Amino acid sequence: LQEGRVLAIKGLGGFHLACDATNQAAVALLRARKRRAAKPMAVMMATMEEIRGHCRVSAEEERLLTSAQCPIVLLEWRAESKVSPLVAPGNRYLGVMLPYTPLHHVLLREVGRPLVMTSGNRSEEPIAIDNQEALSRLRGIADYFLLHNRDIYARYDDSVWMVEGERPQPLRRSRGYAPFPIILPFHSRQVLACGTELKNTFCVTKDRYAFLSQHIGDLENLETLEHFETSIELYRRLFRLEPEIVAYDLHPDYLATRYAKSLETSARLVGVQHHHAHVVSCMVDNGVEEPVIGVALDGTGYGTDGQIWGGEFLVADYAGFCRVGRLEYVPMPGGEAAVRRPYRMAMGHLCSLLGEEGLQRGRPFLGDVDAGELEILKQQIEKGINAPLTSSCGRLFDAVSALLGFSGEASYEGEAAIELEMMAYRGEEGPTYPFTIAEGSEAEIIQLSTMWTAMLQDLHSGVAAANVALRFHNTVAGMVTEMCRRIAEETGLARVALSGGCFQNRLLLAKTTQRLEEAGLEVLSHSQVPCNDGGVSLGQAVIASYWPEGRASGGSL
Template identity: 50%
Template sequence: MVSSVRTPLDAARARRCTIAIEGVVQGVGFRPFVYRTAVRHGLAGSVRNSLQGALVEVEGDEQSLRRFLDEVTAPPAATSARRRVTTQWGEPRGAGETFRIADSARDGEARLFPAPDLAACDACLGELSDPRDRRHGYALLACAECGPRFTMVAALPYDRERTTMGGFAMCARCRREYETPHDRRFHAEGIACPACGPRLTLHAADGALVPTSDPIARAALALRNGGIVAIKGVGGYHLACDATAGPIVAELRRRKRRDAKPLAVMVEDLAEARALGHVSEAEAGLLASSARPIVLVARRATAPLADEVAPGCRDLGIMLPYTPLHHLLLEAVGRPLVMTSGNASDEAIAYRDDDARRRLRGVADLFLVHDRPIEVPCDDSVARVVRGTPQLVRRSRGYVPLAIRLPLAASRPVLACGGELKHTFALVRGEHAFLAQHLGDLAGERAFRAFLDAVAHFRRLFDLTPEVVAHDLHPGYRSTLYARSLEGVERIAVQHHHAHVASCLADNGVDRRVIGVAWDGTGHGTDGHVWGGELLVADLAGFERAGHFELVPLPGGDAAIREPWRMAAVFLRAAYGEAMTGLDLAFVRRLDRAAWRVLSRAADQGLNSPLTSSAGRLFDAVASLLGLRDRIGFEAQAAMELEALADPEADRVYPARLDDGGDALVVRTTDIV
C-alpha cells in the first residue's frame, strides 16, 4: 500500500460508494487518475488493481461522490468503449481521512482488459529533446500514459513485478516520481531512466559488443553509409535500411529472401509522410494515433524513395516513430528508413535476443539492442482508410489485446483457432472476443510455435480455459489439427467464408440474417471444392450458399496459385474452348503449349486439379492475360499489381450471366474474361 494524503471528511453527510470497473483500466494511468480526483474532491478510501479490473471504495458527502463518479467513469480516465462500471451505494464504514492506492488483489475470476502498447506521448518526447532533463536522449523512457504494455506483461494484475521491467530496480529519483501523486509517472510501472535502465547497446553481426558511448549515433552512421541494422523494438526486431538507396533496399530483399513484397517506411513526422504520399486528414489521424499502425496511402510520383521499396504498387506503407528510440534514430539519420519485420520471409518475427542474433546474423550488419525483455512478440499493425473510414488490414501492435464486443454473449469460454494464412486467433468470454496479434502463416514451423505460445499466454493472461473450440473446415490446416488435438472440449468446424461474413457481422455489432459477399483466394467448401467467390445468406450461426463464381479447375493444385498463367489458360479455354490457341493475344503467343497440353489433360481427368470458385484466381488470370505477371513471388502479388493498374475512378461494370446452378446461382466469370 502506497501514497496517501489526508483529506477532510464530514461524517454527518457521508456515504460510501463501491465502484467496480472492468475493462481497459490497467496500464493507462487509471489508479493515479482516480487518486488525484478523489483527493481533489476531499474523499477518503482506496483504489486497487484486481483480476477484475479496478476496485474503488470511497466515502464522502454524496454531492462530492457523484461529481467524483462522473469524472472517473468518463473519458479520458480509461477507454470507455471497452469497460463496464458497476456501483453500489451504502453507509460509510469508516474509511478514515485518507485516500490511497492499495496493494493489488489477485483473487477471483480474471475479467481484465490489458492495455495495448502505446506510442510515446508528447510529454515524454519533450523530455527526450530537452538538454536540461535527466532523460534527455534516453531511448527507453515512458510514463503512465505511454510505452510498452501488452508486450511486457507476464501476468495480471498489471504491477511492475509482473512485467519485464520487474528486473530493473528503481533508482531513488525514479522511486520518488513513482510515489509522488501529482507526478506524471505516479505508479507508472514502466518507469525508467539512464541510471536504473534498461539500456542500449550496439553489437556486430557476430554478437561482439561494439564499444561506443552513443549506440544510436553509430547505428545512424551505419544506416547513412548503406548498412542494414536490426533494431529491437517493442514487440520484436525490425530490419532497417536507407529507403532512398535502391541498391541497399535490393540487398535487404536478397538477404531477407523477400524479392518483391512491399516494404514499410518509417518517417520522422507527418510532413515527411506527406512528402511521400497523398495523406488525407483521416490517414494523418491514423498515422499519429497512439496505436501508430503502418498506413497504406497513395504514393506520390515525386516521392524521394527507391523504386525497390514497393515495386509495382500504387500505395505505400508509411508509419511514424512510436518509441523514443525510433525518434532519436530517425532524427540522427535524417532520411526515411525501411522498417520491415526482423525475420526471413513468411517466418514469425524474432523477439528473443539470442534467437534474433542467430536468425538475423546473415541479414543485419549491426544489432541495436536494449536489455528489456519482450514477453510476447507483436508485429506492426497495418491500416488503410476506405471512403473516409479507417479499416485494419492487420490488427496487431497498438490494438491487441483490446476486446471486440460481440452482438451475442457466449455462454461458455471459446477458443477460435483461426485459419492458416495471416493467422490470428481469439478467446471469447461472454460478450467479448480477445483477438491475438498477427502471427504469420502457420505452415511455417516458427509461426506455428508462436501460435502455440500465444494461445498459452492468452489463456494465462485472461485466466480462461476454453470449453468450446472453433476451427476451420479445412482438415489439413495446422490450426484445425491443433483444435482436434485438444481433449475435453466441444469442437465446431466453421466454413471459411461463413467465418468471413460472421466476423464482419460481429465487428459491426449485427445479429441478424444478411446477404454476405466473401471473395478471397481459397477456402474449403462444404462440397469439397475450393471456394472463394461466394454469395451467402448468413447469420452468426449458419449460412446458405446463394451464389458463387463458376467452377473452374485449378491445374496442378497449389502450383496454379504460384503460376497465374495456368489460371489464365483455364479461363480462356472455358470461354473459347480449344480455339483459344488461335486467339491473337500476347498471352497465347507466349504460352508454353507443351506444358499446357499436359496440364489441360490432367485437368480434364481430374488429376491434381480441384475445382474452384475463387475470386483470387480470377484476378490472377486477368493479371496474367494483361501481361502483368505469370508467376508470383508472394501471396496475392498478381492481384495487387492488377489493383495498382486499375483506374479508381472507373464506374463501368463487366456483364456476366447468372445461371441457375440448382442449389445456387452461378456467376459465369468466363463472360468477363
C-alpha cells in the same frame, strides 16, 4: 545507415530490419539478403511534415498515423518522393508509420531521412524477439545489431491499416490493437477459435468480449506453429479461459485445424465453414445480429461440398448460412501450383469455359510460357487430373492478371491481383463486360464465358491493358451488385456484408460499395478486424458459441 548498411534493431514487439529508404542500393541489398523479391516494405518517417512531402494524407489517415497505436498506414505515394521505388515496386501506395519508441526518434533525428522498417525475420518466419535469437537468425541479413536489455515476452508485428472513403480498415491487427477486446452484441460462451492457415490469428471469447490475437502469420513452418501454440497458452492464462468449445476451419490439412483436433480437452469441437466465418466477422465488426446477404470473395476456403470456394453469396446469421450464389467452378491445374503461377488459372478458365478457340485466342497474351507445359495443363484440365475445382474470386483476378502481363511465378500471396489493381488505376472508364447468372441446383451461378470472350476481343483489338483491368474491376462490382439485388428481392434482406481478402483491393471495395448503395442496399464493411483471413477466427468463435449441441459441424442451414 547513412553508409547504406542494413541494421537489425530491437523494437517494442520484435526486431526490425532497417536501411536508408532513399538509397536504392541499400534497399536492393536488404531485399536480396531477406529473399523478398517484390513484397512491399514499410517506411518510418520522423514527422507528419516529412510524411506529407512523400505522400498524400487525408485527415483520417493522419488521425491513424498520430494515434497512440502508431500503425503502418497505406498512403498514396507522391511522384516527387525520394523514397526508392524498390520499397514497394509498382505500387500506388506506400506503407508509412511514425516513430513509436524513444530509440526510433533518436535514430530518425540522427539519420535525417526515412528508414525502411521491415519485420526482423527471414521470409515466412516469425519476427525475432530475443537478442540471441536475432544474432543467430538475422546474421547474414544485418550488418549491425542494435540491442538492449529490455526483454520482449510476446511477438507483435506492426499493425497495418488503409482508409477507403474516409473509413479506416485494418489489414493486419497486431501491435497497439491486440488483445484489446471487440465488444460482442451477445453474451458468449468461452470459446477458443483457432483461425486459418494464412494470416493466422486465433480468438478467445468470454462474456461479451472477443479477444482477437495479434497477427501470428502463415502456419507453414514449425517456428510459426510454436508461436501460435505459445500465444494461445498466454491468452488462456491472461484471460483465465477454460474453453467450453474449440472452433476450427473445415480444411482437414490446416495446421490450426490439426491443433484443435489434437487438444486433450473436454471442450466440444465445432468445425466452421470458412466463408460463413468471414461474413459473421463482418457482422460482429458492425454490431449486427440479424441475417444479412453475405459476400465473401477471397482466394481459398474449404467448402461443404469438398470444393475450393472463394466467390460466395450467402444468406447468413450467427447460427448458420445458406449458399445462394457463387462464381462458376473452374479447374485449378496443378492445385496449389496454380496459386503460385497465375497463367495456370488463365488456362483453367479459358480451356474449361471457351474450349480450344479460347485457348488459341488467349495464347498470344500468356507471354513466354513453355508450349509443352501449356499442352500438359490442357490435358490435366480436360481429364480432370490434379485439377481441383474452385469458385474463387481471387483466382479469377490471377487469371485476368496473367492475360494482362503478369508472367512467371508470384513471389508473395496476392501479388498478381495487386498488380492488376495498380494497372486499373491507370485505366480509362468503360462499360462492364457481359456476364450471365444461371439457376443452379443449389445456388445461382455467375457464368463467365461471355466476359472472357469480350475481354479477349478487347485485347485483340488493341485496347490498353489498363483499360481492360479497370473494366474487369467494374465487372466484378457489377456481378456482386446484380447477385445481391436478386437475393434481396427473393429474401427481403437489405444489408450486404462484404468480407474476404479480395476487399483489401480498395478500388474493388469502393466500386462495389457505390453500386450496392445505388441499388438501395446498406453495405457493411470492416473497421475493427481485417477482411482477410486475419478476421476469420472472430467469426469462428461467434458461430461456435451459437452452434447447437448435436448439430453436425460446418454445415449450412
